[in-house]
Amino acid sequence: xxxxLQLGAELGPELIPxxxxxxxxxxxxxxxxxxxxxxxxxxxxxxxxxxxGMPFAKSAALSFAYMKRLGTRNVHAVGLGLGPWxxxxxxxxxxxxAAAGVELAVVPDSVPFQHVTRAYWRLAARDDTSNxxxxxxxxxxxARAAMRPDATLAVVRGLAxxxxxxAAYLPANGGGETVWPASAGALVGxxxxxxxxxxxxxxxxxxxxxxxxxxxxxYPILVGTRIHGFLCIGSGRTLTKADRQVIMTVSxxxxxxARQREVITGTTTALGAVTAKLLLHGQGxxxxxxxxxxxxxxxPNRVRLLGIRLSPGDDAGxxxxxxARLLPDAGLPALGSAVEACVLRHAEESLLFLxxxxxxxxxxxxxxAETLEENALLGLAGEAVTEVSGDLxxxxxxxxxxxxxxxxxxxxRQATLKAPAGRLVAVGASEDARAAGWVQALADYPRADLLGxxxxxxxxxxxxEDAARTLGIHRNSLRHRISVAGSLLxxxxxxxxxxxxxxxxxxxxxSGTLLR
Numbered sequence: 001x002x003x004x005l006q007l008g009a010e011l012g013p014e015l016i017p018x019x020x021x022x023x024x025x026x027x028x029x030x031x032x033x034x035x036x037x038x039x040x041x042x043x044x045x046x047x048x049x050x051x052x053g054m055p056f057a058k059s060a061a062l063s064f065a066y067m068k069r070l071g072t073r074n075v076h077a078v079g080l081g082l083g084p085w086x087x088x089x090x091x092x093x094x095x096x097x098a099a100a101g102v103e104l105a106v107v108p109d110s111v112p113f114q115h116v117t118r119a120y121w122r123l124a125a126r127d128d129t130s131n132x133x134x135x136x137x138x139x140x141x142x143a144r145a146a147m148r149p150d151a152t153l154a155v156v157r158g159l160a161x162x163x164x165x166x167a168a169y170l171p172a173n174g175g176g177e178t179v180w181p182a183s184a185g186a187l188v189g190x191x192x193x194x195x196x197x198x199x200x201x202x203x204x205x206x207x208x209x210x211x212x213x214x215x216x217x218x219y220p221i222l223v224g225t226r227i228h229g230f231l232c233i234g235s236g237r238t239l240t241k242a243d244r245q246v247i248m249t250v251s252x253x254x255x256x257x258a259r260q261r262e263v264i265t266g267t268t269t270a271l272g273a274v275t276a277k278l279l280l281h282g283q284g285x286x287x288x289x290x291x292x293x294x295x296x297x298x299x300p301n302r303v304r305l306l307g308i309r310l311s312p313g314d315d316a317g318x319x320x321x322x323x324a325r326l327l328p329d330a331g332l333p334a335l336g337s338a339v340e341a342c343v344l345r346h347a348e349e350s351l352l353f354l355x356x357x358x359x360x361x362x363x364x365x366x367x368x369a370e371t372l373e374e375n376a377l378l379g380l381a382g383e384a385v386t387e388v389s390g391d392l393x394x395x396x397x398x399x400x401x402x403x404x405x406x407x408x409x410x411x412x413r414q415a416t417l418k419a420p421a422g423r424l425v426a427v428g429a430s431e432d433a434r435a436a437g438w439v440q441a442l443a444d445y446p447r448a449d450l451l452g453x454x455x456x457x458x459x460x461x462x463x464x465e466d467a468a469r470t471l472g473i474h475r476n477s478l479r480h481r482i483s484v485a486g487s488l489l490x491x492x493x494x495x496x497x498x499x500x501x502x503x504x505x506x507x508x509x510x511s512g513t514l515l516r
Contacts, residue, residue: 002123003027004048004077004103010119014111015079018097018104019089026103028076031120033113037062038069045074048105048120050081050113053093057085060092064099071100078102079116083109151257152178156231159250163243165235169221169254170195172229184234187211194218195230219247221254228258271296272343276355280346282406284441284488296343300357301490305397305405306335307416308352314392316352320345323394326424332396333361335424351416353409358399393419397427401490403441435505438489443509445488451506453481454493458503462494 005023008015017023029046032039037055049070055062070078078097080089089106097104107116152169157180160167166184168191170177177192179185190211198207198218207218214234221229231251235243271294278287279299291299308323310316320342324335335356344355395415397408408427415427442451453471457478460466468475482493491498 002120004105006123007048007116007120008105010123011116014108014115015119016106016108018080018106019094021104023105024103026076028120031117033117037066040069040073040075043070043073043075046076048077048079048116049075050079050107050116052081052084053086054084056080056090056093060090060096063090063093064096067093067096067100067102070102075102077105079105079107079113081107081109081111081113152254153180155250155253156180159233159246162246163233163235163239164237165233167234167250168232170230170232172227187214187216187232187234191216191218191230191232195232198230217247219251221251221258223255223259223262228262229254268296268343269345273346275299276344276346276353279344279355279402279405280353280409282403282437282440282444284402284405285445285447287402299402300359301487302358302399302401303405304356304358304361304399305408305412306339306354306356306394307396307412308354308394309392309416309419310347310350310352311391316345316347319352319392320354322392323424326392326394327422328424329426332424332426335361335396351413353412355405391421393421394424395419395427396424401438401441401488403489404437406440407435407437435501436508438491438502439505439509441489442485445485448481448484450481450485450488453478454485454502455506457482457493458499458506462499 003023003025005025007028008017008023027046028048029044030048031050032043032047033050034042035051035054036042039049039051043049055066067078080086080093082088086093087109089104094104107113156167156169156178160180166179166181166187168177168179168184168188170188170191172195177185177188179188194207194209194211194216195218198220206220209216209218211234214236217233217235217239219231219233220227221231231247231254233247239247271290275287275291275296278284278290288299291297306323308319310319320339324339338356338361339354342354342356346353393416395412397412400408412427415425419425439451442454445451453467456470457467460470464475464478468478471478486493491502493499493502
């Protein structure tokens with residue numbers, strides 16, 4: 001905005017302060033010329049009004065009435081052109097301007113009003129160019145920040161610094177917020193509540209509200225028509241056009257990041273579903289190779305299988321979150337963190353199976369019904385979901401090796417279907433089923449005869465030399481195969497209980513093969 005002080009400095013002797021005054025830094029919104037007795041219908045407020053002062057020459061009463069109308073309209077200044085009606089500024093004009101709160105300037109005789117108008121727009125052009133360059137510089141810096149590993153924090157911090165206030169990004173799925181500076185973190189609870197209320201209204205546009213007496217502007221971060229999060233800003237001042245351009249840039253950058261996360265999450269979910277399906281069907285080695293090739297990381301040796309009963313219309317993602325908050329049987333570990341992080345999921349009709357790392361259970365938090373309700377209202381990162389039905393139930397199996405999953409699947413499926421509504425029940429793994437799963441996993445291993453190796457090792461009662469001689473291989477080769485088999489199943493072959501159940505399962509498998 002151009003101030004009267006700037007305009008006076010630009011024009012020099014062609015625009016001077018009224019008698020006994022100095023120009024202030026009060027901004028003027030434009031320059032308007034009028035000789036009407038009441039020009040206020042044509043004014044919006046904030047202008048510098050140029051006039052030759054016809055009403056001022058008639059009487060002091062008319063001068064006071066004229067200035068009062070201008071003050072009521074919030075006109076910031078009057079530029080009195082000397083010459084046609086007045087050769088100097090009368091005292092009653094100065095007094096009337098002071099009483100109305102209107103600043104008084106003088107345009108000397110023979111100076112065209114057009115000089116003042118041109119000077120104003122000359123300054124405005126410079127100001128716009130300066131703001132544009134500043135805005136472009138800020139937007140370039142923000143675009144670079146978006147390429148950093150900590151992109152969200154870098155962009156939010158850059159925005160807050162550019163506006164001279166604070167900024168916060170709140171993911172719609174209830175995930176961790178990003179706030180800068182840290183002192184603004186105290187506002188997060190109120191901002192969350194406002195964002196939920198805003199989202200209920202279903203209008204994807206900006207909103208303004210107050211938090212602790214501070215004006216806050218909230219922008220939804222949209223990917224298509226889905227809300228992925230909310231950008232909240234507190235600048236402590238009126239936002240300029242350049243400020244809003246910077247905010248739009250940040251909103252676009254955050255939306256792009258949200259879209260990237262959406263694509264990555266969708267891809268990871270699909271790959272996790274493939275890996276989970278292979279494990280559930282006893283294809284452990286194939287699952288290992290898929291997980292390694294697509295970047296899912298190394299699969300855990302010991303897992304717990306979680307079955308969740310679904311009803312028609314239930315969203316699988318929301319159902320998984322809700323299952324971690326069901327009333328659990330005594331002694332069951334907390335599932336919150338493990339369920340949130342789990343990508344090994346497979347759905348079939350009315351059941352959803354999650355393969356959870358056994359070592360990761362017990363460290364999570366159960367959460368609250370309020371948190372679940374908020375996530376449902378916010379749409380879990382913008383996805384349209386329905387509320388989970390009251391028939392939801394789940395069953396959690398004992399820790400097993402990857403090779404035991406298939407053998408325990410039928411028992412877990414039945415337990416999940418029969419579990420009481422609203423409860424998480426425990427399912428003990430059958431020793432026979434576990435051992436049968438071990439045998440199947442060994443038989444399915446494609447790179448070596450692990451089944452024959454383990455059979456010979458157990459038949460020799462753990463004697464390396466005897467087992468190696470039976471197999472016709474070197475003792476070191478035998479040790480390597482036993483190590484691979486142990487890692488595949490997640491068991492210790494020297495454990496007497498493990499060895500006994502596995503030996504009996506091998507005998508049953510051998511008998512079944514002979515009968516076939």
